[in-house]
Amino acid sequence: MGHGKCLYASMYGIAYRDPRYDNYINSHECLINPSAAFLTQYSHILRSDLDTFPTPGLLGYWPDTVLANKNSAYTFRNSSGTSLITEKLKKAAEYVGLSHKGIHDIGSSWFGPAHLIIKLSSMAVVLSKYLRVYMFGPGSFCRCATCTELPLECTWGSGPYAGTILLYAQELAINQIWDKNQYDSLNKVNVDASTTTDESVCANLHLHVFHGSDRFSKFEFVDGRYKEFNMTGLKLSKARDFAIFLALKSSGQGIGEQEVSARYSIGGDGSLANVCKMDADISSL
Structure with missing residues (x-):
């Protein structure tokens, strides 16, 4: 390990x-x-x-x-x-x-x-x-x-x-x-889950960006429509928010990335392993 x-x-x-x-x-x-x-x-x-995102749900799942x-x-x-x-x-x-x-x-x-x-x-x-x-x-x-x-x-x-x-x-x-x-x-979607829903990203292993204009959209992303997107309100345990954060953080697009990273204690290694636990803890307050 x-x-x-x-x-x-x-x-x-x-x-x-x-x-x-x-x-x-x-x-x-x-x-x-x-x-x-x-x-x-x-x-x-x-x-x-290629147009997919792994999620924290993959960790330890065999x-x-x-x-x-x-x-x-x-x-x-x-x-x-x-x-x-x-x-x-x-x-x-x-x-x-x-x-x-x-x-x-x-x-x-x-x-x-x-x-x-x-x-x-x-x-x-x-x-x-x-x-x-x-x-x-x-x-x-x-x-x-x-x-x-x-x-x-x-x-x-x-x-x-x-x-x-x-x-x-x-x-x-x-x-x-x-x-x-x-x-x-296989009644539950574990892989190829959508990036346009509020479903828990923690309950799925993998997200797939399908064709469409709803957020998160790969077409809107390629067209630069998210360059001024404000990320500060994102809840990373949601599939939609998780996808857009990963995409914008990795490409240097959007605003508010540092605030979100600080809120979720995302350090220099970019690890998102604790996203699900932290949102659960915040919701219980």
């Missing part, structure tokens, strides 16, 4: 080495690349997108199974395109002899035992290449010889969409290790 260390391993993503792979799959191949062999020495791995958000809704539940996506994915699994337990809409982030995350990433890389051909390759419904543009049923929100092959590959992979009991047990 002790202070964590940042390790840097140089590698060239698989999508750059082989154009048959989707670009987003680099985020899985980096876990199974020979340069990342050291990852097998870890007990747990968090596989996540699940014995893979955690993921089961409410991602990339099948657009109850829309006209839902069955097009779900049935296509079930058929894709069946075609290569894989089981599909009807588990859909799994979020991008995974947290769990290292050997399971590495196994899942390995499957996701292989399956993404297969799905690119099976669902979107020449001769498929979404890529007909006479089409000059994508059919409406193959656009975002209307049916199978090539831009979410990563999520489709992850779905097929997670269906190989989860059973119904594991799926049903």
Whole structure:
């Protein structure tokens, strides 16, 4: 135990080495690349997108199974395109002899035992290449010889969409290790929780900045809309406030950072480990 260390391993993503792979799959191949062999020495791995924030809830939390958000809704539940996506994915699994337990809409982030995350990433890389051909390759419904543009049923929100092959590959992979009991047990959002709510950041392990303009918004952040944001009233145990504080403090934006840091005894190391305890103590006064 002790202070964590940042390790840097140089590698060239698989999508750059082989154009048959989707670009987003680099985020899985980096876990199974020979340069990342050291990852097998870890007990747990968090596989996540870049637009995310870890929370103090991660400290000392070591699940014995893979955690993921089961409410991602990339099948657009109850829309006209839902069955097009779900049935296509079930058929894709069946075609290569894989089981599909009807588990859909799994979020991008995974947290769990290292050997399971590495196994899942390995499957996701292989399956993404297969799905690119099976669902979107020449001769498929979404890529007909006479089409000059994508059919409406193959656009975002209307049916199978090539831009979410990563999520489709992850779905097929997670269906190989989860059973119904594991799926049903995930009633609480532990990873990929939203950054736009007043929910306790302490009850979740990880926040994901989704598309949208509500605070905290990555789009508003990139556009510089938070440069004059006054942070002094932030309560860091709330997901929304925690996200905006981390983003603004790390980028030198906003005002009032020193006051907030002093209130939460955030020292030079930037540790936020005591945020939840301090807000609980303040609320009890």
